[in-house]
Amino acid sequence: MTPAPTTLFGLLSSVSDDQTAIIQPEQNIRITYGNLKKQVQDVADMLAASGVSRGDRIGMVLPNGLANIVTFLAASMAGTAAPLN
Numbered sequence: 619m620t621p622a623p624t625t626l627f628g629l630l631s632s633v634s635d636d637q638t639a640i641i642q643p644e645q646n647i648r649i650t651y652g653n654l655k656k657q658v659q660d661v662a663d664m665l666a667a668s669g670v671s672r673g674d675r676i677g678m679v680l681p682n683g684l685a686n687i688v689t690f691l692a693a694s695m696a697g698t699a700a701p702l703n
Contacts, residue, residue, distance in 0.1 A: 626694050630655050642684060649684065654691075661692035670697045677702055 633639070635652030642648075670676060674697035680686040686701075693699035
């Protein structure tokens, strides 16, 4: 039996890259898990390069949509996500 993923990125990585992860019909956007993982990793790398580390709180104020999803997941990987409504 394969152990369950223990991180958000592990959970994303447990799904096939070609499967659809996000659909935004109003903007005709369809993102695969492979594309989502790349975007999340790129933003997490940028946050880390800016000095963010585990435990650092990252405040985010973004409208609902792809940028919000990617930023939340990346912030969760690089530090601690703190979305503000």
